[in-house]
Amino acid sequence: MIISSRHDASVAAILPKLRDRGVPLLWWDEADYPQNSVLTTGYHDGRWRQTLTYQGEQHDLSKVTVAWYRRPGRPSAPAVQDPSQRTFAEYVAGIALTGAYDLMTGALWMPARPAHVLAVDNKLLHLHHAVRLGLTVTDTVVTNDPGELVPAWHRAGGRLVTKSLEYRTFTVDGEYGHLYTTTVPRRRLSGRHRLRHAPSMLQPNVPKAYELRVTVVGEQVFAARIDSQASRLTAVDWRHYDDPNVGYSAYDLPVPVGERCVxxxxxxxLSFGALDFIVTPDGQYVFLELNVNGQWAFVETLTGLPIGDAIADWLTDATARTAHEEPIDVH
Structure with missing residues (x-):
């Protein structure tokens, strides 16, 4: 079962690979629930049963052996006219989905059950684990104390960057935007009182020779070099993208670093993660963050790394491991 938006290009890229491997599948989006799907969970005759009816077909969720939770839309009830009641309907739909996923105990999940993904999707937690595993992490402060900004700026020698704790869109003058990693010049220190209203991550602007996107699928590691310093647009945050000027290439990651990533x-x-590193001019590998459901298709397209095949193999192998097992009955 693939749970993701119908516009997810990464899923579209995997479908032919799964079909070539003979894997039967259902691609479903949470945005089709409750408006265009019916989910029924019940306990009867000593067993839990739950079915999902979608596009006229009924699916027994106890038969799902593998679930790939990618990037679904949010539950949607547009037929409910009152905004408050619609919000309530969509909220309880989310609760029902969480329970349904938790009861799919016969399934293996990529990257993990949604509730678990939500619990571990935190940059501070990732940095904490990275330090314990021996990865290099730069000095970091997450705070909404305006008094912390100037000392952090001085500790960084005037080379400070600020980051959002999560990718989240917002509106400015009616237009959508989001925060990239941004340098903090001296003139911005006078506006430090604004920090009081929302916590921010503060780190030194680590010198870069180039950057890495390391994708982990199970125990396989795929590293891609990003020559972010070739363009002023991508020098601070390569997610600005400048593909005509910035090179992407497969990279031979040192084994100890790869092992720590796994x-x-x-x-x-998790069974999947996309990790970002800086490689400094003197060859240090500095861990930045882990994206629990990070994009990978662009890496495969630009470098030829067979990440999609690794994902398809993991899903197929997981299907084979669980296909002959009796689903666990949850009492």
Missing amino acids: RLVAELG
Whole structure:
């Protein structure tokens, strides 16, 4: 079962691979619930049963052996006219989904059950585990104390960056935007009182030779070099993208670093993770963050790394491991 938006290009790229491997599947989006799907969970005759009816077909969720939770839309009830009542309907739909996923005990999940993904999707937690595993992490402060900004700026020698704790869109003058990693010049220190209203992550602007996107699928590691310093647009945050000028290439990651990446993903209870690193001019590997459901298709397209095949293999192998097992009855 693939749970993601119908516009998810990463899922579209995997479908032919799964079909070539003979894997039967259902691609479903939470945005189709409750408006266009019916989910029924019940306890009867000593067993839990739950079915999902979608596009005229009924699916027994106890038969799901593998679930890939990618990037679904939110539950949607547009037929409910009153905004408050619609919000309530969508909220309780989310609760029902959480319970349904928790009861799919016969399934293996990528990257993990949604509730677990939500619990571990935190940059501070990732940094904490990274330090314990021996990865290099730069000095970090997360705070809403305006008094912390100037000392952090001086500790960084005037080379300070600020980051949001999560990718989240917002509106400015009616237009959508989000926060990239941003430098903090001296003139911005006078506005430090604004920090009081929302916590921010403060770190030194670590010198970069280039950057890495390391994708972990199970125990496989795929590293891609990003020559972010080739463009002023991407020098601070490569997510600005400048593909005509910035090179992407497969990278031979040192084994100890790769092993720590696998352990970090596993210790967080995940089967997938996309990790970002800076490689400094003197060859240090500085861990930045882990994206629990990070994008990978662009890496495969630009470098030829077979990440999609690794995901398809993991899903297929997991299906084979659980296909002959009796689903666990949850009492």
